[in-house]
Amino acid sequence: MVWKEVSMEEQKLEFINEVLRRPTSFIEICNKFGISRKTGYKWYNRFLEFGKEGLKDLSRAPHHHPNEMESSTIEVILLIKKNFPFWGPRKIHARLKSHYLEIELPSKSTIENILKKNNLVFQRVTRRKVPETNPLSHCNAVNDIWCYDFKGWFLTGDGKKCEPLTITDAHSRYLLKCVSMKNKTTQSVWSVFDYAFKEYGLPLKARSDNGPPFATVGVGRLSKLSILLIKAGVAPEWITPGKPQENGRHERFHLTLKQETANPPAQTLAAQERLFRDFKDYYNNDRPHEALGQNTPSSIYVTSNRRWDGKLRSPEYDDHYEKRKVMKCGCISWLGKNHFISEALYGEYFGILAQENGVYNIHYGNVLLGIIDLRKGFKKR
Numbered sequence: 001m002v003w004k005e006v007s008m009e010e011q012k013l014e015f016i017n018e019v020l021r022r023p024t025s026f027i028e029i030c031n032k033f034g035i036s037r038k039t040g041y042k043w044y045n046r047f048l049e050f051g052k053e054g055l056k057d058l059s060r061a062p063h064h065h066p067n068e069m070e071s072s073t074i075e076v077i078l079l080i081k082k083n084f085p086f087w088g089p090r091k092i093h094a095r096l097k098s099h100y101l102e103i104e105l106p107s108k109s110t111i112e113n114i115l116k117k118n119n120l121v122f123q124r125v126t127r128r129k130v131p132e133t134n135p136l137s138h139c140n141a142v143n144d145i146w147c148y149d150f151k152g153w154f155l156t157g158d159g160k161k162c163e164p165l166t167i168t169d170a171h172s173r174y175l176l177k178c179v180s181m182k183n184k185t186t187q188s189v190w191s192v193f194d195y196a197f198k199e200y201g202l203p204l205k206a207r208s209d210n211g212p213p214f215a216t217v218g219v220g221r222l223s224k225l226s227i228l229l230i231k232a233g234v235a236p237e238w239i240t241p242g243k244p245q246e247n248g249r250h251e252r253f254h255l256t257l258k259q260e261t262a263n264p265p266a267q268t269l270a271a272q273e274r275l276f277r278d279f280k281d282y283y284n285n286d287r288p289h290e291a292l293g294q295n296t297p298s299s300i301y302v303t304s305n306r307r308w309d310g311k312l313r314s315p316e317y318d319d320h321y322e323k324r325k326v327m328k329c330g331c332i333s334w335l336g337k338n339h340f341i342s343e344a345l346y347g348e349y350f351g352i353l354a355q356e357n358g359v360y361n362i363h364y365g366n367v368l369l370g371i372i373d374l375r376k377g378f379k380k381r
Contacts, residue, residue, distance in 0.1 A: 012055040015040070016047045026281070041286055042099050048083055073103055077114050084287075086259050089115065091287070094294035143304040145170040145237070146196075146203040147250035148214075150184065151257060157267035164276060165192055168253055170207070173292065174301035175283050176200055178257070178276045180269065186213045186224045194310070197232065201304025207237040207247060214238070219342045219380040220369040227345070230365040231312035256283070314348055315365035321351035334360070339378040341369065 015033050019026065019040070030040040046054035080092050087095075089111040096105055106114075115121045139145045147170050153163035163184070167177040177196050181188055193206075206229055208214035215221040215238050226236040239246035261279050266272040284301075288294040317323055324332040330343035332350055341350065341362065351363040358374035370380035 009052075009055050012043050012047075013052065015043060016055070019044055037285070045083075045099065045286060050079060073106055074114055076100060076103060077106075077111055078118060078120070081115060081120050086256075088112075088121075090290060090294060094288035098288075139170045142169055142171045142174070142301050143201065143203045143306075145205045145207050146176065147207050147247055148193075149208060149247065149250055149254070150181070150211075151254045154262055154265055156265045156269050156272050158269070160269040162262075162265065162269055162272050164257075165189060166250070166254065166257065167192070167196055168250055169203070169297075169301055170249055172297045172301040173249065173253065173289055174297040175253070175280050178280050180273050180276065184213060186228070189213055189225055190228050193229070193232075194308075197308035198310070199303075202233050202306040202308050203304060204306075205235045205237050207239065207250075209244070209247060210238050210241050218344065220364060220367040222342070222344065222364065222367060222369070224344070226367075227348075227364075228312065230315055230367070232308065233306065233313070235366040315351075317349075317351035317363070321353050321363070323349045323351060325349050332362075334372060335374065337377075339372055341378060 011033075015029070015035075018029050018032075026040065027037055030037050033040075035043075043055065048054075076096065077092060080095055081087065084091070084095075089108045092111050093105075093108045096103070096111075112121065146167055148165065148167040151164050151166055153161055156162055162180050165177065165179050165181050166175070168175050176199075177192055179192050181192075210221065213223050213225045214236075215226065216223045221238055222236075229236045244251055257279065261275045262272070266275055284298045285296055287296060289297060292300060324334060326332055326341060326345045326348050327338075328343075328346050329338075329340070330346065331338040331340045333339075334352065345364060348364065350369070352372070353361045353363065355361060355371070360372045362369045362372060362378070370378055372378050
């Protein structure tokens with residue numbers, strides 16, 4: 001877009017008006033005005049914090065009076081805190097560093113003292129300790145593991161039930177999906193994954209708890225949803241029953257989601273869904289994340305190079321495995337005997353891997369379902 005012969009402030013205001021109308025995506029609007037997404041967010045967030053005054057360039061002249069500089073800095077800090085009430089000194093410091101290069105950057109302790117003097121440091125409510133996340137230490141890159149779960153349901157102001165399904169990338173903390181679900185059926189959840197795969201590609205693994213429709217008490221904990229994931233090329237993982245710390249990053253995210261979108265809830269379900277959409281944009285692109293060195297998730301996340309073509313395929317096994325097809329009765333035939341495994345996998349092929357002493361591991365994709373012991377028969381995992 002060619003800049004018109006008008007003031008930069010007017011051009012910024014024109015940009016803000018178009019963002020507020022949102023005829024297209026935020027990135028497309030930035031491209032139209034010939035600015036980066038980072039610059040676009042800087043203008044937009046300054047407008048939210050200061051109104052039209054925030055679109056004016058801050059003076060770069062040196063401050064000869066320390067008290068004046070301190071007053072200007074305090075004003076910016078308090079306005080950031082007003083606009084982002086859940087942010088503490090470290091996030092405010094990160095925002096000043098990235099968005100307000102024109103002013104002298106105070107230390108985190110100075111910011112904390114300013115907040116204290118203005119009674120903006122609140123005593124935290126004692127909560128159950130958020131679980132540590134060491135079990136995810138093997139997650140070394142984006143799209144290694146996606147975490148997903150239902151956030152606990154709540155009622156909007158008009159009494160409508162809202163229960164969002166959330167999907168995050170474990171490495172970058174990028175929020176992929178936050179969708180209010182009408183029900184918790186396999187097909188409903190799968191449709192959200194289908195959209196996520198089309199938009200972001202396929203992760204290597206997807207981790208959940210053991211509740212329905214994510215898992216069952218059957219062999220391998222396989223549910224219809226986890227079978228669909230395997231056929232899409234994604235290996236399902238489940239936390240150990242009774243150990244929510246194994247999905248601690250996602251649990252911590254749900255606390256932030258509740259604080260910033262549902263405390264209190266919106267008056268209507270439609271308004272709550274708008275809050276979720278706005279939160280996704282803010283959380284990914286604007287909110288500094290302490291575990292990322294106060295960077296944003298969008299500065300780290302990239303889409304997967306494993307693209308999703310929408311086709312479901314049964315898992316394949318290498319030459320170390322013997323293959324057997326599950327009969328309608330749920331059995332496979334192995335070494336002259338029928339072994340009941342699961343009727344849910346009728347028509348699918350299992351991989352059988354020999355161990356020692358007449359014991360064989362039974363796999364469906366990457367999931368170990370159990371063992372066949374020639375002396376004792378099949379035993380599920």
